[in-house]
Amino acid sequence: MLRDPSTKYRPFPQIDLPDRQWPSKTIVKPPRWLSTDLRDGNQALIDPMDAEKKTRFFDLLCKVGLKEIEVGFPSAGATEFDFISGLVKTGRIPDDVSIQVLTQSRRDLIETSFASLVGAKTAIVHLYNAVSPAWRKIVFGMDRAQVKQIAIDGAKVLRDEAAKQPNVRWQFEYSPETFSTAELEFSLEVCEAVMDVLMPTPENPIIFNLPATVECATPNIYADQIEWFGRNIRNRDSVAISLHTHNDRGTGVAAAELGMMAGADRVEGCLLGNGERTGNCDLVTVALNMYTQGVDPKLDLSDIDAVVNTVNYCTNIPVHPRTPYAGDLVFTAFSGSHQDAIKKGFAAQEAKNDTLWEVPYLPIDPADLGRSYEAVIRVNSQSGKGGVAWVIEQDKGLKLPKRLQADFSRHVQAYADETSRELNAADIWQLFERTYLPHADDRVELRDYEESGTAGQRVFIGRVAIDGEERSISGRGNGLISGVIAAIAESTGPTLDVVDYNEHAIGHGADAQAAAYVECRTAAGKTVFGVGMDTDIATASVRAVLSAANRA
Ligand SMILES: CC(=O)SCCNC(=O)CCNC(=O)[C@H](O)C(C)(C)COP(=O)(O)OP(=O)(O)OC[C@H]1O[C@@H](n2cnc3c(N)ncnc32)[C@H](O)[C@@H]1OP(=O)(O)O
């Protein structure tokens, strides 16, 4: 790396737009969406999609609700051409969906593109040529007038080819490719020249797609460029301004959002941001960002995992686990304080009477995307008591009292440190059983018991095995628990003092179980916890006390 990059790179100049309006705008309605997955996304794959994958992807896009879909670059080769003409001929395209094809501004390529669309009801033909200084100089070796002429010549072929198929409802799109790195006046001049040929109307506007072909500046610059173009283009009501951002600087989504604030009508991009280099604008993120502001994006992403699976299958590109909204881990909290906040958030959400979403650390309800809550909290050595308690509650229905949560969390922490891995629900339950529920190492094991006496004077008589030997023990108290405590103290010891007791049912009806929790203090001042589970709540409480005695 150069120590002084200023000799190699230049800062992007500011746009002269002192009265810019976009910073105080908000996005209140969805744009026209255009998926370019089957073209810009497809041209960016090591192995471009075959017809089967393209068809599957097309069906997914329709299912998600895309109404404009760029299906390919017909002149690129037979796979593309046959897929597009096949799509048209098989009648697979829903009536409310317009397909779009892309072509360079070269007569033969444009003619091939129109040939692929014979029989279509409606179609968008998308013409492009680069306009920025570097491309003019390096790629075309042309001056401004010559580059403008490429666009005009292409537009004329578009107009003439369209006239040959009068039954198709044609729409035209022109992209001054490299718009964001070109002089704004020149892009405008070229677009207006194209407009003069294609004669758009408010009923059939031309789409001017203004690409950040290579993202070279902060997204506010792009927004300035879009606002400037919208203010200056002639016949604005006959023009749909479209955004096409790439992600070279990591702000493809931000640029599209600011571009919408700057007045754009349409957004092009790919599901999950596939595309050349660092990708296109991720339509899923833009749409769901909108959704979390209470604006319906009119795209159905309620089964996000199905979207991820199909995109992954078709493109052979994995979706990063941290991809916004769609990544495997984006709703998962491992760390203690996050888990605690989320657990409290879910409880508060359930308790309140309105649907307004307010759960810490979760900007969206995972259920809205078809994600289950099970994956929200996962446990490793960074986790705290809240997270562990959540997993036990979700998995087994046990609502551990707070101090027991803290006690158990220490066991979990030690085990996670020891194993150096994530602990799943089964691991945690095994550890819980080993720590609090009856097991082979217990000194005292309950076989049976009965209780008698009057209110305030109860007698507990238990048949237990102590160190494997069956015995009868008994004790008196003002209730069942104190009777058990007395029986233990008189037989095996230890002497326990009950500090806290909790119980609850697990489940409903005939299958319902009960759980009881005791916190006791020994004569030596040690705190021990006991847990009992049984179909009978009284028996659960007896088991809880014996559990504490075994651990004392
Ligand atoms: C930013 C983007 O994503 S643009 C979309 C890019 N996508 C693709 O290119 C995918 C499909 N493309 C292809 O398969 C091929 O490019 C084809 C089949 C269409 C054309 O292939 P070829 O005829 O071999 O030409 P190639 O693509 O190399 O084009 C280079 C020539 O076209 C010219 N050219 C490039 N873009 C354009 C354009 N938009 N309009 C007119 N001419 C153009 C170049 O200046 C160059 O001209 P030269 O040969 O006189 O130097």
Ligand SMILES: CC(C)C(=O)C(=O)O
């Ligand atoms: C063809 C154009 C629209 C393009 O994909 C780009 O400039 O990124």
Ligand SMILES: [Mg+2]
């Ligand atoms: Mg592109």
